[in-house]
Amino acid sequence: MSNIVTKSLMDRLLKLQCHFTWDLLGEDVDIDNVEERLNDQIVFLQGALKHRMYNLLAYLKHLKGDHEKAMIQLQNAEAHIQRSKISEDTDVRRTVMYANFAWVFYHQNQFNKSFTYAEKVETIIKQYESPPKKNTLLLDIYGEQGWTYLSFTGKYYKWAAECFEKALELDPEDPELNSGYAITVDRMETFSCGSNTENKSFPLLERAVVLNPRDTVVKVLLALKCLDMKNYNQGAMLIEQALQEQPESPYVLRYAAKFYRKSKKINKAIAMLTEAVSLTPTSVTVHYQLAKCYKDFIKMPTHYNKQQNDEAIANAIFFSEKAIELNRLSVGAHILLAQVYMKANEHEKAKELFNKTLIMNDIDSEQKQQLHFYWALHLKYLRRSESGAVRHFKEVIDIQNPSWFRETAIKELKKLVETMKLGSHNCKLDARSPNCNSRRM
Structure with a gap:
């Protein structure tokens, strides 16, 4: 194939909306770990759009350089769409998948097949280029992109939220999209220790449960949020509901265990996690x-x-x-x-x-703060090194990221400095004091 034709094909491929054009970088993730998570989800997540998981698995195989297995995963995605018996808009569900097919064939140097699949995508887009059908296509693409970013790694959560927000502007009542957005915001809050977007996820999780009451994952996440808001009884009720509905779901078990661990019922949490690890050992x-x-x-x-x-x-x-x-x-x-x-x-x-x-x-910045914070506490209480603790509390504060760790480090540092001043004053009064020597550690 001539360079001109190859360049023309690449230009078409780059315009396709799919995993190969969504800036998913292999160095950002442990690929084996993401594959394990997706395979578990295919087995245990009921009602999920599993063709999306197969699509992402295909891209992960590409990142490993195994395009034969990538093709197998795309074939799994196509077979799942056919088995799902979706009454309408089945072509919409194939848009991202066909684009991935085009890219995988390109990497296999099967350029004619790559052209064929790129044309299939373009044909679908033409069929859905006018409102309101265009919204149907965009909803599916935004949804798949959002779930992909959510499944990849934490640094992509912001992009996932943006995708779900775009989709919900088109259809605010979609149950799956509401669940995806609520889960994304909840994870963003968890990773930021609730410092910036505290409780924004609570009404989103409530809404997702109402729109999709069979989604036990959002139900247990709402339970954890209730616990954070000191509403144990409501949270416990939601946990019990989820356990009754899906008692053998490793996702329900792990979040229920987290609920009980945070409630100081650690033995109960360990029992649930032991059951979960038997279901998902990796x-x-x-x-x-x-x-x-x-x-x-x-x-x-x-x-x-x-x-x-x-x-x-x-x-x-x-x-x-x-x-x-x-x-x-x-x-x-x-x-x-x-x-x-x-x-x-x-x-x-x-x-x-x-x-x-x-x-x-x-x-990230918050994790660095977390490390320095706990190291400061370790030096203060177990090593009796106040000067070392001061140094690491300062490290937390110097990282200009608003967080619980930074706020608490400021308070701890003030108390520590006052204690050291008092100790220094006492040392001057009695130079022989053993405390005087300990303050200099």
Whole structure:
């Protein structure tokens, strides 16, 4: 094929709306981990538009350079659309899939087939170029793009929210789009510790539950939001409803476990997560949540049962390391393991992991604040190093990102500085005071 024709094909491909043109960068994710999550969703998420998961799986195979398996995933997507017996607009559901086909054939140097599929997309677009049919096409594309960004990694959540917002402008009552938008905003709040968009997700989750009462995932997320708002009874009622509706859903189990862990019912949470891990043994989230449960059992080195404490430390380390093994790019799992080492007073291991995590490519400003904050607490309470704690509280504050960690670090630093001033004053009164030496650590 001549260079002119090849360039013409590439120009057409670049105009297609699909995973290959949505700026999804392989270096941003642990590809194996995303594949595992998608495969679990195909098995366990009832009522999901699974052709979208197959489309993303095809793109992930492309990122691995395996275009034969990418083609198989696209064929799975097409077969699922055919089995779904969608009464209308089946071509709309094929738009992104056909565009992906065109790109995969291009990478296989099958340019004639690539042209054919690019033309199929263009034919569908022409059929839907006039209102109101155009809205139907845009809704599907925005929806698939939003779910793709949501499934990829945290740094894409903002783009996911924008896609769902565009789609909801066209159809505010669509249940699936409302669920997607509510889940996205909830995750954005979770990752920002509720500092900037606090409770914006609450009415969105409420609306999603009303529009799609069978969606147990949004139901348990709403329950967690109720708990954050100190409404335990409403949250517990929603959790029980979801567990009755889908008792063997690993997603319901993991979020219910999170609800009970945050309610200090840790043994109940561990039991649910143990069941969830039997269903999804490669889930990073489940191992991460188990590690958090066992971390909560670790006590400060006073008034505790040593055997139970040692078991809690061992389990917290095991499940944190397993989460990291399953997703090497999980900053949260690295931070959690560092916290476990801090609570166990394994200072050198904590310090090594602290420094390693700080230079990870995917770590954001808030996660850096989180690391410095917990390291400051570790130095203050377990190492009795007030000067070290001051230095790391300052590191938190110097990162110009509004967050709970920054606000709390400011308060902690003020208290610490006052304490150090008082200690310095007492040292002047009695130079022989042992406290005077400890303040200089």
